[in-house]
Amino acid sequence: MNYPVTRLRRLRANPQIRNLVQENQVNIQDLIYPLFVCEGKSIRKEIPSMPGIFQLSIDNIVKECEELSRLDIPGVLLFGIPAHKDHVGTDSYADEGIIQRAVRAIRESVSDLLIITDICLCEYTDHGHCGNIVSGDVDNDTTLDLLSRQALSHAKAGAGMLAPSAMMDGMVSSIRNTLDQNGFSGLPIMSYSAKFASSFYGPFREAAESSPQFGDRKSYQMNGTNAREALREIEQDIKEGADIAMVKPALAYLDIIRQARDNFSIPLAAYNVSGEYSMIKAAAARGWINEDQIVIEVLNSIKRAGADIIISYFAKDVAIRLKNY
Numbered sequence: 001m002n003y004p005v006t007r008l009r010r011l012r013a014n015p016q017i018r019n020l021v022q023e024n025q026v027n028i029q030d031l032i033y034p035l036f037v038c039e040g041k042s043i044r045k046e047i048p049s050m051p052g053i054f055q056l057s058i059d060n061i062v063k064e065c066e067e068l069s070r071l072d073i074p075g076v077l078l079f080g081i082p083a084h085k086d087h088v089g090t091d092s093y094a095d096e097g098i099i100q101r102a103v104r105a106i107r108e109s110v111s112d113l114l115i116i117t118d119i120c121l122c123e124y125t126d127h128g129h130c131g132n133i134v135s136g137d138v139d140n141d142t143t144l145d146l147l148s149r150q151a152l153s154h155a156k157a158g159a160g161m162l163a164p165s166a167m168m169d170g171m172v173s174s175i176r177n178t179l180d181q182n183g184f185s186g187l188p189i190m191s192y193s194a195k196f197a198s199s200f201y202g203p204f205r206e207a208a209e210s211s212p213q214f215g216d217r218k219s220y221q222m223n224g225t226n227a228r229e230a231l232r233e234i235e236q237d238i239k240e241g242a243d244i245a246m247v248k249p250a251l252a253y254l255d256i257i258r259q260a261r262d263n264f265s266i267p268l269a270a271y272n273v274s275g276e277y278s279m280i281k282a283a284a285a286r287g288w289i290n291e292d293q294i295v296i297e298v299l300n301s302i303k304r305a306g307a308d309i310i311i312s313y314f315a316k317d318v319a320i321r322l323k324n325y
């Protein structure tokens with residue numbers, strides 16, 4: 001039926017009708033909030049390129065997590081900034097490493113928050129790359145051992161989910177095997193399956209102090225132009241035992257989220273990354289856009305593309321707003 005019988009504006013006439021036919025809606029229960037843990041006491045150091053986001057020492061991380069749990073945020077994604085970096089990222093798998101201590105401290109005082117930990121080496125290595133350097137490049141197979149050690153130590157500390165982000169081949173199966181052999185067969189893996197070599201990570205590298213000291217990450221993170229390859233990455237991770245697959249970044253890659261959704265039945269996460277946060281904050285600070293409205297529009301676009309889970313630095317703000325309605 002065509003106009004004039006069909007008039008699509010009928011279902012836009014008032015908020016009640018509009019809400020009834022609304023197709024997607026971001027909920028607090030879909031959101032994960034990233035946190036940066038640093039050494040020291042009472043530290044709350046704002047990241048200049050990410051207004052409203054802080055490096056927090058463990059005491060403050062615990063307070064933050066208590067607040068997030070009161071806001072009904074289901075989970076946090078922890079990134080560690082160790083005091084000491086070295087060639088192989090030793091602090092990443094140390095029992096007394098920054099993340100291991102943070103996880104134990106959060107577990108002691110907050111019970112209903114999912115603690116997800118990032119499994120990667122770039123925050124822990126003095127060269128800033130995501131793995132072990134051999135002859136000037138990241139060596140895949142020796143990196144797998146390091147990532148598995150890190151994963152096991154996070155599991156022992158009490159992490160509720162692990163999120164490997166190093167983009168090494170075989171990363172998921174290597175971590176899965178290590179976990180299964182050590183009594184952690186019930187611990188889920190959310191793999192950064194399709195992680196693109198992106199300039200949208202710029203502010204994060206300031207936050208996590210994890211910029212590569214030479215070269216770039218293009219020999220392990222994906223070429224941003226490749227969609228078919230992203231599907232191969234996700235397919236591999238599913239075969240290796242990933243429980244959740246992630247696409248990252250989100251906004252310049254909404255088509256990848258949609259294709260992943262159409263091709264696979266695995267739960268999908270999307271990472272609304274640091275640069276996507278900073279651009280909105282910067283424009284809003286100049287009064288050029290309405291931040292509150294744009295944030296909801298962006299998060300809903302990621303849901304519409306097909307993500308079940310959204311990792312976002314806006315999660316806390318959104319939770320506060322949704323609670324106050």
Ligand code: PBG
Pocket residue numbers: 118120121122123165200201202203204205217272273274275
């Ligand atoms: C790697 C990692 C990165 C991000 C999450 N995990 C950075 C990178 O690959 O350089 C980026 C997240 C963001 O930009 O918000 N450990």
